Amino acid sequence: MFYYIFAKTDKGNFRELNEDSILVNREVVCSGTVEACVSAPFITAVCDGVGGENSGELASQMCLGHLAMFDYSSNADLKKELMNIHNKIKKQGVRREGAANMQTTLCALAVDEKGRACCINVGDSRMYRYVNGTIRQISTDQSYARYLYDHGKIEDMSDVDPMEANAIISSVGSTLNDPQIDIMPIVSGFGKEPDDMILIASDGFTDYVTPEEIEIGMELDIPISKKLSALFHLAVRNGSTDNISVIGIKPYMDDEELKILTQRKTVAGIVKLGSSEAPAPKEALPEEQKVSEITAEIAEEIEEKASSLPPESIEPEKTEPRKAEDVTREFKPIKHITPELMALKEADSAPKPAPLPTAQTQPIPTPRPAPAPVYKPAPAPAVEPAQNTEFSPEMFAPKKKRRQRTDTASELKAMMRSSLNDLKKI
Numbered sequence: 001m002f003y004y005i006f007a008k009t010d011k012g013n014f015r016e017l018n019e020d021s022i023l024v025n026r027e028v029v030c031s032g033t034v035e036a037c038v039s040a041p042f043i044t045a046v047c048d049g050v051g052g053e054n055s056g057e058l059a060s061q062m063c064l065g066h067l068a069m070f071d072y073s074s075n076a077d078l079k080k081e082l083m084n085i086h087n088k089i090k091k092q093g094v095r096r097e098g099a100a101n102m103q104t105t106l107c108a109l110a111v112d113e114k115g116r117a118c119c120i121n122v123g124d125s126r127m128y129r130y131v132n133g134t135i136r137q138i139s140t141d142q143s144y145a146r147y148l149y150d151h152g153k154i155e156d157m158s159d160v161d162p163m164e165a166n167a168i169i170s171s172v173g174s175t176l177n178d179p180q181i182d183i184m185p186i187v188s189g190f191g192k193e194p195d196d197m198i199l200i201a202s203d204g205f206t207d208y209v210t211p212e213e214i215e216i217g218m219e220l221d222i223p224i225s226k227k228l229s230a231l232f233h234l235a236v237r238n239g240s241t242d243n244i245s246v247i248g249i250k251p252y253m254d255d256e257e258l259k260i261l262t263q264r265k266t267v268a269g270i271v272k273l274g275s276s277e278a279p280a281p282k283e284a285l286p287e288e289q290k291v292s293e294i295t296a297e298i299a300e301e302i303e304e305k306a307s308s309l310p311p312e313s314i315e316p317e318k319t320e321p322r323k324a325e326d327v328t329r330e331f332k333p334i335k336h337i338t339p340e341l342m343a344l345k346e347a348d349s350a351p352k353p354a355p356l357p358t359a360q361t362q363p364i365p366t367p368r369p370a371p372a373p374v375y376k377p378a379p380a381p382a383v384e385p386a387q388n389t390e391f392s393p394e395m396f397a398p399k400k401k402r403r404q405r406t407d408t409a410s411e412l413k414a415m416m417r418s419s420l421n422d423l424k425k426i
Contacts, residue, residue: 001191001251003116004261005044006225008033008232009245012204012235015063019049019056020202020245023064023108030061035225037258040115042073045108046125046245050171050200055099059173062089063104078120079181082172089173103171105169107139107200109249115189121182123168126206129186130197130218135199135211135364142170142180191251198249204242208235213306220298222246223262229297237299271334 009031012019012131022029023045025036038044048308051057065086078095093102098240105123119127121139126136138144145157147164157165190196190331197218209231217231235244 001040002258003038003040003042003111003251004224004250005036005038006033007035007044007227007245007247008228009046009114010232010243012242012244013236013238014241015243017057017105018243019051019060020187020204020243021047021049021057021060021064022245023068024247027411028061028064030057033225033229040111040337041046043070043072043108043110044069044200044247044249045106045120046202046247047172048105048123048125048243048245049240050103050105050123055096055102056104058096058099059089059102059104062092063106063172065106069104072110072112074114074116075094075328078110078118078183082122082181083119084180085172086172088180090175094172101173103173105168105202106172108199109200111190117186117188118125119182119184119186120171120405121184122179123172124166125202126200128211128214129197130199130214131193131196133195133215133219135215135218137211138184138186138198140182142182143168143275151282153409156307159258165367166207182227196251199228200247200249202243204240204244205232207237207242208238208240213302216305217298217302220302222298224250224260226295226298229271229295230302234299234302237303249393259414263423296379 005024005025006030007019007021007022009018009029011031016029022034023043024034025038025044027036028226029033040421045064045067047060049058063085066088067081070081079139089102090105093099104124107121107123107125108120108377109117109127110120113115119138121127122142124141124143125139125140126137127139129138129167130136143165144167145154145160148154148160149157154160170177172179183351195218199214211215213234214231217234218228220227220230232244232246252261298365329360375402
């Protein structure tokens with residue numbers, strides 16, 4: 001089995017720089033249209049540089065550049081390779097001036113040598129599968145609104161402020177946290193149904209083209225390139241303010257089927273699709289102008305058919321797209337929301353306990369100052385009366401006289417002469 005790929009990317013009408021990049025047949029494209037026929041194994045992808053951070057266009061190009069050099073097979077470790085790419089972008093953001101914390105989303109289709117396909121998603125770019133006339137989203141948006149909805153914090157994603165609802169919680173290259181890499185195998189065989197097709201698009205496309213409009217466009221009997229170009233033009237008509245990227249992947253078996261995919265099967269004109277009348281002849285126009293007019297007419301036809309659908313059949317998965325009159329050219333980019341910021345937002349949004357009722361109390365009077373203490377002398381201790389004792393003669397006996405101390409030298413000499421005289425007499 002082979003695969004026909006048509007892809008287109010553009011900066012849109014509001015941005016000065018295209019931060020989107022697309023990967024087709026190992027070629028990274030930043031602007032324009034590309035077609036290719038490839039065989040398995042292969043990887044094709046869309047990257048959307050995160051708005052509000054530095055060098056988003058560099059991050060998207062680097063991510064797809066490294067992914068283009070990866071030899072994918074059924075034995076390859078996709079998560080390990082994507083983590084390596086994440087670390088390389090993160091290091092370049094630290095080293096390169098003006099590129100700190102550059103980040104990008106990633107949405108890719110990987111098909112191995114056995115024809116088994118899987119969806120790889122980081123961020124809010126989307127992958128759809130169109131089969132049996134019905135469009136279905138395969139990837140899961142890693143956005144703040146989706147996070148709150150999946151965790152039961154809100155009942156409807158439209159309840160979140162639009163500037164916060166579209167902020168992503170995971171990206172490739174973030175210096176704050178590692179990406180959440182979702183790898184979802186496509187269970188039913190890709191390409192078994194005749195109209196089986198995969199679409200990958202950035203949010204500049206998916207926010208402004210509803211799934212119902214995609215279904216109407218895919219049902220048209222025109223080549224795939226004109227279908228996707230018309231849907232691309234419809235996103236611009238609906239007021240897209242972001243870069244726009246879309247990739248279509250259609251399996252085919254042989255050259256005959258490829259001719260059917262790339263050429264119209266009917267001879268009817270494109271002025272009014274489904275009209276039984278032949279188109280009126282027109283003057284010759286340059287080829288590019290003719291293609292542009294045809295694309296615009298197809299987009300208008302898709303829009304008319306979508307508007308005629310009953311309201312109950314339209315259930316957009318995201319918030320309603322903003323119209324051109326609701327935005328200005330000074331577009332405010334959306335910041336990357338980290339798990340720490342999510343924790344703070346949840347704490348702020350948590351219900352706070354009601355304040356306790358306060359009792360009505362009387363005002364407390366101001367106390368008067370206490371009088372100054374008066375000094376009083378302490379009373380003298382009471383003298384106990386003397387105890388009665390018995391009188392004895394010893395109490396009145398004369399005391400013995402102490403020997404008086406002689407202090408003068410004349411007295412001492414007199415005493416010595418007296419003592420000598422006494423000795424002579426003896």
